[in-house]
Amino acid sequence: MTHHSETTEQVTLRTPAELADALPYLLGYRPEDSMVLVAVHDSGGKGRFGGRARLGIPAQEEDWEEAARQLARGLVTSSERRGARPERLVAYVCQEPAPGERGRDVKRRLARLAHLLRIQCGDLDVPVIEALCVSDGRYWSYCCPVADCCPEDGTPMGLPGTSVLAAAATYAGIQVRGTLRELRARLQPWEAAAAREQEAALDAGGLALVPRILDEAGRAEVAEETIVLAERVIRRLAAATPVAGAFPADLRDDGLIGHDEAARLILGLQDRGTRDRAAAWMEGDEAAPALRLWRALARRCVGPYAEHAAPPLTLAGWVAWSTGDELEAREALAMALGADPDYLFARLLHQACNEGLDVESIRRCLRAARTGGAPAAEPARDGVAPAQDGVAPAADAPGVTEPGRDGMAPAAAASETPELAGRLEGVADPVGEPDPAARIRRRRRLRSALAAAGDGPRAARVPGQRRRP
Structure with a gap:
């Protein structure tokens, strides 16, 4: 998938690590307690990022399904009104560990929310091609079937500002604003x-x-x-x-x-x-x-x-x-x-x-x-x-x-x-x-x-x- 900066420069993202690193640059801030969907459009045989939508993760698990439905419907509907219905979506769930938790506990706890996002997007005929959990400086893929690729303790995120996308964003004048x-x-x-x-x-x-x-x-x-x-x-x-x-x-x-x-x-x-x-x-x-x-x-x-x-x-x-x-x-x-x-x-x-x-x-x-x-x-x-x-x-x-x-x-x-x-x-x-x-x-x-x-x-x-x- 390709991210277009404010200039004509393009950065191609191929791996879950690159997708996880891209999230703050796609939103303009580092999300907390968040569920995020990013639209992907086909462009000349390559994926191109489109609209983004975010909601806070409801505290009560019984509200997750409705939240996932609203998020998916909101992004797809708004994209359709612009004449650019997304072909695919990337989903993120982001939350820091509670006291006594580790990142892998967050990943397990939010697995149902990621699954609900995939179901709601599928019901709209827009498949989720990757679903990531970001927590405690690590990321996990809910879509990767290979255990060695996604270890139980997750994969460490790169240092902020050190990726190719970070360099391109800095060159383009794109600023990540910290947290909401x-x-x-x-x-x-x-x-x-x-x-x-x-x-x-x-x-x-x-x-x-x-x-x-x-x-x-x-x-x-x-x-x-x-x-x-x-x-x-x-x-x-x-x-x-x-x-x-x-x-x-x-x-x-x-x-x-x-x-x-x-x-x-x-x-x-x-x-x-x-x-x-x-x-x-x-x-x-x-x-x-x-x-x-x-x-x-x-x-x-x-x-x-x-x-x-x-x-x-x-x-x-x-x-x-x-x-x-x-x-x-x-x-x-x-x-x-x-x-x-x-x-x-x-x-x-x-x-x-x-x-x-x-x-x-x-x-x-x-x-x-x-x-x-x-x-x-x-x-x-x-x-x-x-x-x-x-x-x-x-x-x-x-x-x-x-x-x-x-x-x-x-x-x-x-x-x-x-x-x-x-x-x-x-x-x-x-x-x-x-x-x-x-x-x-x-x-x-x-x-x-x-x-x-x-x-x-x-x-x-x-x-x-x-x-x-």
């Missing part, structure tokens, strides 16, 4: 002592802002104040001295934003119109500091304000996608849906990103909204199959909802952003949540007093108050 856990840590709420101070600031900000937001004139004033404050903080972040490393950079940004400022921005962005205006900071010199601001605000949605993270997470996902980082975009948007499964802007963007919609068409919508003009005609989809991801946003979260699967078509969200909704009409469902019970467990949120105005500013509800049934 590390990426999500930049977007998850604080849990240290500072979280209590931020929660107190959000409580005080809610008491001051909610009465104004409930008043029509006051609501417009709060919106304008929010945008002005956001612009001021973005300029402050842009002027900050750069530091090396994601964690130090986030600490620096956290120190540049006061608790009161963060509270006013978080609460102000609950208004849909204000959020749409903020979404226009998506390109040029504004994009990078805006993304840093949205990440910082997501980290400030602490304690009972976790649901308020949906707007800043959605904005972070949008700016990341708009600037070419589909990996962070999908994760941020999935986390936004974990914070609020009914947040329609996140749902639409998540669908569009997973379905490979041309991001420029959405940029034109937002530019037109910013200037009051009409968007230009939308170009055709580029046909590139992105890596789809339905992983849960956090270890203790019930999981990402399935955007579009609750009976609401994208066009029904026209109140979100009319131009955007029109362009997403008919977009297919991306790969969804691996745990079907999560859809039953998730509670439908009651709308606030301003529900008639669309999403409405959820600041109108003071977190911590018990709702009437």
Whole structure:
């Protein structure tokens, strides 16, 4: 099979070892607790990699079959919509050993999951030509019948970055981003002592802002104040001295934003119109500091304000996608849906990103909204199959909802952003949540007093108050 880098260089992969080594480069990160399918297309008598799809491995074994069905159906269906149905698939199951386990124990424990993946793909007439388990720095093939080829203790993986594919990827500028856990840590709420101070600031900000937001004139004033404050903080972040490393950079940004400022921005962005205006900071010199601001605000949605993270997470996902980082975009948007499964802007963007919609068409919508003009005609989809991801946003979260699967078509969200909704009409469902019970467990949120105005500013509800049934 052949992997095409961003340049014209091609690397041919022939062995299970090479396939195992290729996985981080195919996804752009090192998967954890993951089941992955990679499409293979015939091209001139050789296999060529196509779309990829990943789901977290459900904790309960009884949910494995449904998860395998969703993963297989999602990848094959999305490939068909692009006119490129895969001829074959490569399957991976990746999980680190639990305490007291070894890699070979993981391989045995996940054998049934790998078998279910092969069955579900076979039912769709797309055979799995290789199924690999990756654990504890080793790999095993579930398809190899030769014991000497695949010893019980597995085969050690090569040192990261030493393979031919790694060299080609480095030359092409392809970056492996570590793990999803590390990426999500930049977007998850604080849990240290500072979280209590931020929660107190959000409580005080809610008491001051909610009465104004409930008043029509006051609501417009709060919106304008929010945008002005956001612009001021973005300029402050842009002027900050750069530091090396994601964690130090986030600490620096956290120190540049006061608790009161963060509270006013978080609460102000609950208004849909204000959020749409903020979404226009998506390109040029504004994009990078805006993304840093949205990440910082997501980290400030602490304690009972976790649901308020949906707007800043959605904005972070949008700016990341708009600037070419589909990996962070999908994760941020999935986390936004974990914070609020009914947040329609996140749902639409998540669908569009997973379905490979041309991001420029959405940029034109937002530019037109910013200037009051009409968007230009939308170009055709580029046909590139992105890596789809339905992983849960956090270890203790019930999981990402399935955007579009609750009976609401994208066009029904026209109140979100009319131009955007029109362009997403008919977009297919991306790969969804691996745990079907999560859809039953998730509670439908009651709308606030301003529900008639669309999403409405959820600041109108003071977190911590018990709702009437």
